[in-house]
Amino acid sequence: MQPSNHPAAHREVSAADALLSVDRLRVSFPGKGRRAPATEVLKGVDLAIRPGETLGLVGESGSGKSTIGRAVLGLAPVTSGTVTFAGRRIDRLSARRRRGLARDLQVVFQDPYTSLNPSRTVGDTLAEPLIAQGTAAGASRERIADLLGRVQLPADAASRLPREFSGGQRQRVAIARALALDPRLIICDEPVSALDLTTQRTVLDLLLEIQEATDVAYLFVSHDLSVVRFMSHRVAVIHHGEIVETGDAATVTGTPSHPYTRTLLLASPVADVAEQRRRRAAADRVAKKEQQT
Numbered sequence: 001m002q003p004s005n006h007p008a009a010h011r012e013v014s015a016a017d018a019l020l021s022v023d024r025l026r027v028s029f030p031g032k033g034r035r036a037p038a039t040e041v042l043k044g045v046d047l048a049i050r051p052g053e054t055l056g057l058v059g060e061s062g063s064g065k066s067t068i069g070r071a072v073l074g075l076a077p078v079t080s081g082t083v084t085f086a087g088r089r090i091d092r093l094s095a096r097r098r099r100g101l102a103r104d105l106q107v108v109f110q111d112p113y114t115s116l117n118p119s120r121t122v123g124d125t126l127a128e129p130l131i132a133q134g135t136a137a138g139a140s141r142e143r144i145a146d147l148l149g150r151v152q153l154p155a156d157a158a159s160r161l162p163r164e165f166s167g168g169q170r171q172r173v174a175i176a177r178a179l180a181l182d183p184r185l186i187i188c189d190e191p192v193s194a195l196d197l198t199t200q201r202t203v204l205d206l207l208l209e210i211q212e213a214t215d216v217a218y219l220f221v222s223h224d225l226s227v228v229r230f231m232s233h234r235v236a237v238i239h240h241g242e243i244v245e246t247g248d249a250a251t252v253t254g255t256p257s258h259p260y261t262r263t264l265l266l267a268s269p270v271a272d273v274a275e276q277r278r279r280r281a282a283a284d285r286v287a288k289k290e291q292q293t
């Protein structure tokens, strides 16, 4: 394998510019049996995101994408390394301080069918973070109407239950909940993979519109290179728990320098058969050249 170009690329974002910085992050999960060895899932990951920026994180299933998001949220066991948000270390926060961080750091999960409480109305779901942060009931009703408008759901959605909505509409509710406290960063963990193609596009467009209006930053996790290319300013590629390539989205997804990214690019479906042939030919040429050297 070609050496990673990652350490140099990580310096694209200086510590002073970063809203989120993940440095040499290692995460291990304990083995299943008493004697089973621990599995190291993240092996020294470095990432940085600027305010208002989307960093796409792409890699195949099991590569460790969600674990990065979960570690940032304090939900995965960090063995070593640091996570810094807005200049403050957040990798070893107490539960109370972690709750305080919810104002600035939110998440949208993959599955809109399990991420919403089925017995709570949409209005109650949206009120929860507002009330937890001390917003008065009257002000939160207004805010809920505003949030529903922002995600293009009707005002009467507040009195309905999740089961009355389609997958795409539920994901809009999850996005509205994430936006409730005007966060600075949202971790979007495969936010459209459970949706059909047309619905995917409308949800992605909505996320872009929200970013344009609020300057929120996204860590956008997906196994789908074409979705990541569409959404991201910069892209990081993860393979077996290591970042193998980072750079601006057009370069990483158009002329990748790491063989693994080229494999991902070939696996990414394109409607144009001629374009797919061109990609294959280009990849074959690079592979031949590498064999010769």
Ligand SMILES: Nc1ncnc2c1ncn2[C@@H]1O[C@H](COP(=O)(O)OP(=O)(O)OP(=O)(O)O)[C@@H](O)[C@H]1O
Binding pocket: 029, 030, 041, 059, 060, 061, 062, 063, 064, 065, 066, 067, 068, 223
């Ligand atoms: N709580 C856990 N305990 C043990 N192993 C875990 C745990 N969570 C994740 N893993 C393992 O860590 C590895 C990375 O998982 P992760 O969910 O981060 O991958 P991913 O790239 O997001 O893949 P996918 O797109 O399929 O979710 C997998 O092998 C997974 O089985």
